[in-house]
Amino acid sequence: MEVRVTNVRKEFERFPALHDVSLDIRSGELIALLGPSGSGKTTLLRLIAGLERPTRGAIFFGDEDASQKSIQERNVGFVFQHYALFRHMTVADNIGFGLKVRHGATRPSAQEIRRRASELLDLVQLSGLEKRYPAQLSGGQRQRVALARAMAIEPRVLLLDEPFGALDAQVRRELRRWLREIHDQTGHTTVFVTHDQEEALELADRVVVMSQGRIEQVGTADEIYDTPNSPFVYSFIGESSSLPVKVDNGEVWLADRPIGLQAPPHAPSGEALLCFRPHDVELLDGCSGCIAGTVAASRRVASTRRVELEVGGERQRVEIELPVDHPAAQKSRVAFRPRRWKLFPAS
Amino acid sequence: MADPEIKTYEPHHESQSAAVTESRPVRWVAMGTAFAFLAVFLLLPLIVVFHEALAKGIGAYTEALSSPDTRSAIRLTLLVAAISVPLNIVFGISAAWAIAKFEFKGKAFLTTLIDLPFSVSPVISGLVYVLLFGAQGLLGEWMKAHGLVILFAVPGIVLATIFVTFPFVARELIPLMQEQGNGDEEAALSLGANGWQTFWYVTLPNVKWGLLYGVLLCNARAMGEFGAVSVVSGHIRGLTNTMPLHVEILYNEYNAVGAFAVASLLAGLALVTLVLKTLLEMRYGAEIAAARGH
Numbered sequence: 001m002e003v004r005v006t007n008v009r010k011e012f013e014r015f016p017a018l019h020d021v022s023l024d025i026r027s028g029e030l031i032a033l034l035g036p037s038g039s040g041k042t043t044l045l046r047l048i049a050g051l052e053r054p055t056r057g058a059i060f061f062g063d064e065d066a067s068q069k070s071i072q073e074r075n076v077g078f079v080f081q082h083y084a085l086f087r088h089m090t091v092a093d094n095i096g097f098g099l100k101v102r103h104g105a106t107r108p109s110a111q112e113i114r115r116r117a118s119e120l121l122d123l124v125q126l127s128g129l130e131k132r133y134p135a136q137l138s139g140g141q142r143q144r145v146a147l148a149r150a151m152a153i154e155p156r157v158l159l160l161d162e163p164f165g166a167l168d169a170q171v172r173r174e175l176r177r178w179l180r181e182i183h184d185q186t187g188h189t190t191v192f193v194t195h196d197q198e199e200a201l202e203l204a205d206r207v208v209v210m211s212q213g214r215i216e217q218v219g220t221a222d223e224i225y226d227t228p229n230s231p232f233v234y235s236f237i238g239e240s241s242s243l244p245v246k247v248d249n250g251e252v253w254l255a256d257r258p259i260g261l262q263a264p265p266h267a268p269s270g271e272a273l274l275c276f277r278p279h280d281v282e283l284l285d286g287c288s289g290c291i292a293g294t295v296a297a298s299r300r301v302a303s304t305r306r307v308e309l310e311v312g313g314e315r316q317r318v319e320i321e322l323p324v325d326h327p328a329a330q331k332s333r334v335a336f337r338p339r340r341w342k343l344f345p346a347s
Numbered sequence: 348m349a350d351p352e353i354k355t356y357e358p359h360h361e362s363q364s365a366a367v368t369e370s371r372p373v374r375w376v377a378m379g380t381a382f383a384f385l386a387v388f389l390l391l392p393l394i395v396v397f398h399e400a401l402a403k404g405i406g407a408y409t410e411a412l413s414s415p416d417t418r419s420a421i422r423l424t425l426l427v428a429a430i431s432v433p434l435n436i437v438f439g440i441s442a443a444w445a446i447a448k449f450e451f452k453g454k455a456f457l458t459t460l461i462d463l464p465f466s467v468s469p470v471i472s473g474l475v476y477v478l479l480f481g482a483q484g485l486l487g488e489w490m491k492a493h494g495l496v497i498l499f500a501v502p503g504i505v506l507a508t509i510f511v512t513f514p515f516v517a518r519e520l521i522p523l524m525q526e527q528g529n530g531d532e533e534a535a536l537s538l539g540a541n542g543w544q545t546f547w548y549v550t551l552p553n554v555k556w557g558l559l560y561g562v563l564l565c566n567a568r569a570m571g572e573f574g575a576v577s578v579v580s581g582h583i584r585g586l587t588n589t590m591p592l593h594v595e596i597l598y599n600e601y602n603a604v605g606a607f608a609v610a611s612l613l614a615g616l617a618l619v620t621l622v623l624k625t626l627l628e629m630r631y632g633a634e635i636a637a638a639r640g641h
């Protein structure tokens with residue numbers, strides 16, 4: 001099911017949580033809403049589900065306007081952050097709940113519900129746990145039951161709110177791979193919310209980066225990582241360094257020196273922000289046309305050395321990464337030039 | 348299930364640190380004082396009640412209990428409880444549901460209002476009904492014209508009892524529902540359940556032990572209430588006397604055996620309530636402790 005969010009605004013007691021958000025989700029896609037807390041990602045998910053109503057704008061499921069429909073009518077599978085399993089029901093009853101509450105002819109027989117529940121338990125690899133209660137399950141198992149329960153109603157869209165948020169790192173990685181497999185197997189259009197960029201980039205077909213109630217960028221993991229379209233995305237996804245620079249006459253200047261980078265042809269002259277990845281730099285021996293700085297601090301991080309440099313007259317700090325055995329790591333002055341970089345208008 | 352952080356109010360002797368443990372004599376004095384108080388103020392009266400009730404033997408006791416006026420008082424008390432407790436359940440659940448699950452204007456006011464009967468003397472609660480429904484009361488004329496009788500009759504007793512007991516169920520459920528939040532209800536709705544199904548299959552089972560606990564306390568108070576009921580009842584023997592009122596009448600008539608026999612039934616009710624409450628706490632301590640945020 002294709003989902004279209006068009007110009008949606010959501011206010012809570014007049015405080016805007018989402019400003020004019022539009023998003024097209026393709027049928028069968030696994031898409032991540034990624035952002036820091038307060039970015040509006042969970043609000044967007046709850047709007048799609050029908051747990052909230054938009055203040056303005058509409059949400060379409062296919063060609064049908066779903067925004068005025070109740071959550072029951074939308075037929076979405078929602079997996080809650082803390083699972084929200086019914087504690088007084090067995091695993092099988094939890095999974096069958098959505099079928100049991102149907103009315104009239106659409107309601108399957110008790111036997112059929114049981115059969116469907118154990119089928120779904122097989123799918124989530126928990127066969128044989130039908131009679132257990134949620135309290136008797138581990139966190140990862142509860143997560144799987146919650147997903148099976150959401151899938152039991154044959155939802156048009158599957159929505160997951162921080163699906164792995166409450167689990168420890170090991171289980172997280174395992175479930176991440178498993179969720180991808182389930183998605184490929186069943187083909188549900190799936191939207192999940194996360195604040196973990198690794199999770200989003202690894203799992204999703206496309207990632208929606210959000211900040212302060214707005215969508216910053218939508219793209220594949222490669223697009224988001226390699227061509228961030230704002231300083232926020234640069235700094236939120238992966239490591240990044242930034243320097244205030246000036247663009248003049250097609251060249252990039254740091255204080256009063258050109259640093260050997262040609263500004264793109266359409267870049268306006270004046271103040272700008274230079275962003276680059278700390279590991280994506282070229283080290284130089286002294287220079288005319290480079291960024292040179294005094295080593296202020298140096299830390300070993302995994303297999304590389306991260307060096308903090310003070311550059312320019314205003315002693316701006318900037319981080320770069322060096323190979324551990326690189327001679328530059330011992331020096332007190334280091335000169336470099338970013339290999340891949342981007343200019344943004346100064347804010 | 349039960350959150351491990353929720354503690355029941357059981358003493359933890361093992362976990363006591365040496366620093367706060369007083370010397371033996373001090374502890375004995377403290378415990379001795381507590382037990383002496385309980386013995387004088389709780390145990391002794393209880394013994395006296397049963398002793399006086401049985402002072403003239405079992406025969407006199409059963410005879411006292413089988414007199415028509417006593418039986419009528421017992422029936423009336425049961426009737427009043429049978430009406431007011433279910434109404435309180437309905438009110439308690441609706442109020443707790445509204446306060447815990449929704450945001451609305453006047454919520455704090457409603458919460459305070461629920462506590463009102465705890466802070467008002469029961470006599471005043473009764474008097475309010477006299478002022479409202481009495482012959483000279485606000486609605487007195489109108490009710491007389493329509494042939495409605497509330498005061499000095501069963502409806503008045505029921506109203507006064509409801510007024511005095513309505514906080515019990517609500518006060519148990521509000522903190523419990525607030526702690527549980529809306530997650531389970533949202534899950535049920537997202538799975539296609541309607542409001543009633545969500546309430547019946549999800550909300551109610553989640554609070555059932557807190558509810559039972561509240562009902563128990565509510566029932567004990569409904570059967571034992573004296574002050575408010577005394578004002579509105581009119582003390583008509585065989586008609587508007589509840590058990591507590593009947594005890595007073597018999598006692599004033601120097602019928603000690605009769606008075607204490609009825610009193611022993613009320614004391615018995617209190618003991619049964621206490622035992623049930625303790626059993627509930629033992630079995631479902633964590634869930635009930637969560638409900639007892641106050």
